[in-house]
Amino acid sequence: MKDEHRSGCPINLSLEVLGDKWSLIVIRDLMFGNRRHFRELLNNSEEGIASNILAARLQRLTEEGLVSKAPDPSHKQKVIYSLTEPAIQLVPVMAHLGAWGRRHMPVTRELAIRAELLERGGPELWAEFMDELREQHLGIPRPEGAESVFDRLRAAYETELARG
Known part of the structure; x- marks a missing residue:
């Protein structure tokens, strides 16, 4: 199986996960803004993130284990995003x-x-x-x-x- 990473350098590997334009901004908003729902992240973005970009970043951050999502018990059609320990x-x-x-x-x-x-x-x-x-x-x-x-x-x- 071919290794999908450019190198085993810890800085490189970190940047492969966090080095795009939006990932740290999404983490920032979860961390410092306590924005836990998609609409909150979208509508309260200082930088004006597009909805398709936000959806892609949340999916990628979830796949990478930095964010988790769970059904919102207060609303059937919403999910709550949470930071995981690596993101914290x-x-x-x-x-x-x-x-x-x-x-x-x-x-x-x-x-x-x-x-x-x-x-x-x-x-x-x-x-x-x-x-x-x-x-x-x-x-x-x-x-x-x-x-x-x-x-x-x-x-x-x-x-x-x-x-x-």
Whole structure:
């Protein structure tokens, strides 16, 4: 059987899964926007992803084991998309990408604030956020009384948005 990968290099293999234009954006929206349904991902996309592209990326991310989907118990014709453990472990990568983008790209303040908070919080905050994502997406309970990183990031974003 012919190997379908260009090489066994870990960076190459990662890019074969995540290196297209949209995969990390879809993961970002599941991760930081808690957008769990197709319509939420489509209609709330800052970048305006086309529905056929979104469907293809969700299918590919599911096939690659980064996203899972399950019937939505509240609506017969909807599915809920969830991050899997490998996708949740991308939090530090996303934090580093956001930090790099803040330093080197023409970001807007309201869209950069979460990246700033993640960078300042460092590995400790990333670990807390990954635990929260495990609870949201995998049903693994967090420690009692753990503060919501998701709520802190959203509040900072909304504050910046209100400042205009």
